[in-house]
Amino acid sequence: MPAYIRDHDWSATPLGPVGRWTERFKLMVEQVLASPLISGLTCGPERILVYNEAAARLFGDRHPGALGRPLSEAFPDTWPVVAPLYERVFLGESVHVPAQPFDLGGSEVFDTYLTPMRDEAGAVIAAHMVGFEIGGRLRTEAALRVSEERLARALEAGDVGVWEIDLATLDAWRSPQHDRIFGYEALLPTWTYDTFLNHITPEDRDSVDAGFRDAIAAGGQWNFECRIRRADGQLRWIGAQGRIDAGAGRHLRRMKGTVRDITERKSSEAALRESEERFRGLVEGFGQFSWEAHPDGSIVADSPGWRAFTGQRLDKWQGSGWLDAIHVDDRAATEQKWRAAVAAGSAVDAEYRLWHASSASWRWSNVRVVPITRPDGTIRKWAGVNIDVNDRCMLQARLEVLVNELQHRARNLLGVVAAIADRTVKRGGSVEAFEERLQALSRAQGLLSRSGSDTVEVGALVRAELAAHVDESSDRIEVGGPPVLLTARQVQNFALALHELATNAVKYGALRNDTGRLAVTWDVTRDQRGRPRLVLSWIETGIRVDPGQTTRRGYGTELIQQALPYALQANVDYALGENGVRCQIDMPITCPV
Numbered sequence: 069m070p071a072y073i074r075d076h077d078w079s080a081t082p083l084g085p086v087g088r089w090t091e092r093f094k095l096m097v098e099q100v101l102a103s104p105l106i107s108g109l110t111c112g113p114e115r116i117l118v119y120n121e122a123a124a125r126l127f128g129d130r131h132p133g134a135l136g137r138p139l140s141e142a143f144p145d146t147w148p149v150v151a152p153l154y155e156r157v158f159l160g161e162s163v164h165v166p167a168q169p170f171d172l173g174g175s176e177v178f179d180t181y182l183t184p185m186r187d188e189a190g191a192v193i194a195a196h197m198v199g200f201e202i203g204g205r206l207r208t209e210a211a212l213r214v215s216e217e218r219l220a221r222a223l224e225a226g227d228v229g230v231w232e233i234d235l236a237t238l239d240a241w242r243s244p245q246h247d248r249i250f251g252y253e254a255l256l257p258t259w260t261y262d263t264f265l266n267h268i269t270p271e272d273r274d275s276v277d278a279g280f281r282d283a284i285a286a287g288g289q290w291n292f293e294c295r296i297r298r299a300d301g302q303l304r305w306i307g308a309q310g311r312i313d314a315g316a317g318r319h320l321r322r323m324k325g326t327v328r329d330i331t332e333r334k335s336s337e338a339a340l341r342e343s344e345e346r347f348r349g350l351v352e353g354f355g356q357f358s359w360e361a362h363p364d365g366s367i368v369a370d371s372p373g374w375r376a377f378t379g380q381r382l383d384k385w386q387g388s389g390w391l392d393a394i395h396v397d398d399r400a401a402t403e404q405k406w407r408a409a410v411a412a413g414s415a416v417d418a419e420y421r422l423w424h425a426s427s428a429s430w431r432w433s434n435v436r437v438v439p440i441t442r443p444d445g446t447i448r449k450w451a452g453v454n455i456d457v458n459d460r461c462m463l464q465a466r467l468e469v470l471v472n473e474l475q476h477r478a479r480n481l482l483g484v485v486a487a488i489a490d491r492t493v494k495r496g497g498s499v500e501a502f503e504e505r506l507q508a509l510s511r512a513q514g515l516l517s518r519s520g521s522d523t524v525e526v527g528a529l530v531r532a533e534l535a536a537h538v539d540e541s542s543d544r545i546e547v548g549g550p551p552v553l554l555t556a557r558q559v560q561n562f563a564l565a566l567h568e569l570a571t572n573a574v575k576y577g578a579l580r581n582d583t584g585r586l587a588v589t590w591d592v593t594r595d596q597r598g599r600p601r602l603v604l605s606w607i608e609t610g611i612r613v614d615p616g617q618t619t620r621r622g623y624g625t626e627l628i629q630q631a632l633p634y635a636l637q638a639n640v641d642y643a644l645g646e647n648g649v650r651c652q653i654d655m656p657i658t659c660p661v
Contacts (some may be wrong), residue, residue: 069101069121072132081136082114097184097193106178109185110154113196115139157182157195171352210505229327233261233310235284236321240264249306249329251298269295269303283323287312290323293330305334327559356433362451365410374454379425395421395430406437413447419457431458479615511536512563516556522555526602531589533566537574544582549590551601555658561635565628569606569651577649578608584648585610592657602657608649628653 079085089097100107101120108119115138123129127142134142140151153163165180178199185194229246233239238261247255250267262279268276272294283290289311298304310325357373366385375385378393385393394402398420409416416437421430437452511532515524530547534540540547554562570579578584590604625642628651632638638655 069119069124072124072135073097073101073118076132076136078136080110081116082137083116083118090187093186093193096196100196103198105289106197106201108197109194110197111194112137114159115154117142119603126199151462153182154195157184160184160192227329231310231325231327233323234321235312235323238262246327249304249327250296251300251302267296267298269297271295283310283312290325293334305330307333348439356454356456358451358453361437362454363410365406365450377425377454393423397421409437410450415439416452419461422454431456432461433457464534477555482626484501509560509563512559514561522556524556524559526552526554526590526604529554529559529563530590531568533563533570534588534596537570540581544585546585546587546589548588549604550592552590552592552657556603557658558636558655561627561631565632565653573608573649578611580611583610584608593654595656600657602653602655604653606649606651606653609647611648612646 073085083089090328096109097118100109100118103120104122106120106122108117108123115141117134117137119127119135127134130142139154140147143150150165153165156163162184163182165178165182178201180197180199182196183196184192188482224616227245227249229249230243231246232241240259240261240263242255242259244255247259256263263274265277276292276294279292280290289312289542293305293307293310296304296306306327307330308325308327310323311323312374313322357371357377359367359374360369362368366388367390370382371385374380374390374393375382378385380389380393383389388403391399391403402418402420405416405418416435419432419434422433424431434457435452435457436455437450439447440449440451442448458652512524512529513526515532516522527547527549531540534545534547535575538545573579573584573586578586585608587607587609588604590602593601593603595601600602629640629642632640632655636655638653640654641650641652643650
């Protein structure tokens with residue numbers, strides 16, 4: 069652009085030759101040329117144009133003809149609109165022209181700023197124009213508004229409610245449809261998380277609330293289905309999906325989501341389950357997809373369902389290419405069964421893992437194929453249907469694991485119970501003592517069940533046993549240590565040892581009156597090979613103990629000093645003195661937290 073300025077015959081314009089320009093005006097021109105933005109000067113009463121490279125690109129085929137010409141001649145179509153604006157600038161006013169089209173009816177839109185430029189005497193000699201193209205932004209904003217309107221209409225048409233919870237206050241914003249789902253004709257003035265919980269039926273409330281807490285802890289999603297009692301008393305099903313919206317620094321600020329009334333779907337699902345049970349022989353009617361094969365077993369016809377599920381192209385699926393969509397571990401057996409059926413003209417009922425393109429995973433599929441015959445008995449074609457049975461297979465596998473685990477735990481538990489009974493009888497123990505030991509085992513098993521895994525945290529085990537005997541929140545009792553997990557095998561013997569210690573503390577030790585104190589603490593150490601070990605200390609003080617009056621040399625002593633070292637490879641240091649009791653259990657662990 070500087071070359072255009074240099075080569076232009078300015079002497080033929082009211083500005084005169086460049087040599088007669090003032091230094092101040094030359095500096096104005098240089099600043100315009102150096103600007104990366106759309107920039108120009110409209111000079112003098114004739115409104116002569118001087119502009120930079122960005123403006124030249126915008127002017128298109130009007131450049132370079134517009135250079136040095138009056139604005140009214142270069143842009144006659146917009147001159148009537150902009151002339152009053154420039155008049156204001158030459159009177160000393162700065163003017164902002166928002167969303168101004170470059171051409172009347174054009175698609176390019178600009179935010180333009182017009183600033184008066186003065187000579188040494190302070191007189192306005194030019195209007196400095198700076199423009200910002202905003203057409204793209206305006207089009208994006210307009211498209212966004214249209215999209216939001218469409219989304220709002222779609223949500224309303226689909227009976228979808230929208231909600232947003234402030235995780236700091238648990239106050240919620242909702243759409244009108246949200247409140248209508250809960251039985252309110254108009255939006256309530258306020259809505260909190262507790263308002264929502266109060267609508268959930270007691271049977272579902274705890275699980276929904278636990279899911280909410282888990283989602284906050286993990287910073288993840290909150291998806292659930294539950295029953296609610298509407299404001300009008302109706303019992304309905306809802307399904308909701310929520311996602312944590314992390315703020316700056318990953319600080320959890322809000323959760324946003326949707327809710328729908330899924331009562332009709334739930335009713336349909338219940339009816340479908342009943343129908344499936346009643347008409348199991350018609351399961352093909354609920355097939356995932358169907359397909360046909362040539363009498364020789366090759367695939368010749370198209371199956372959009374197969375291709376949509378597996379992602380195979382038509383040319384890849386035809387012939388024997390369908391085998392490529394079957395898991396390599398199932399492929400040979402499936403092909404062998406299919407070839408044998410084709411040779412014998414018999415039906416096929418098989419299961420294999422089939423590639424599911426949309427989830428990029430293998431899913432179990434049940435295939436049933438029957439020959440379609442002609443009147444003479446020859447096979448005209450094969451008709452097959454695939455049914456997705458992945459959920460059933462996964463459930464069966466999970467049930468097998470659970471049954472095996474249950475059997476294993478039952479055998480172990482029966483063995484422990486038998487040992488307790490045998491030792492109690494041999495030691496002349498009472499039925500009450502036997503029952504208390506069984507209750508200790510029951511508490512340990514309850515913790516295992518609630519954890520949903522094969523481990524229990526040491527702190528939970530200690531607190532549960534103390535809570536069965538005393539108020540473990542008393543200031544006379546100290547309980548503390550890091551999170552440590554014990555396996556199911558360790559839990560049973562460890563729980564019995566804690567029970568014996570607690571029982572004796574209540575009967576003879578620190579917990580029999582108000583003067584004694586009990587400290588149960590633990591930590592994780594490492595042996596010489598770096599393997600983790602749990603070290604638990606049970607210390608009773610502030611009492612006078614008569615060793616001859618306690619049962620600590622009976623079953624409890626045997627369990628702590630002999631059974632723990634044998635069963636758990638524990639080192640036990642047990643000391644009973646006149647001023648108290650000290651027991652330290654040092655044992656290997658496999659899964660510290």
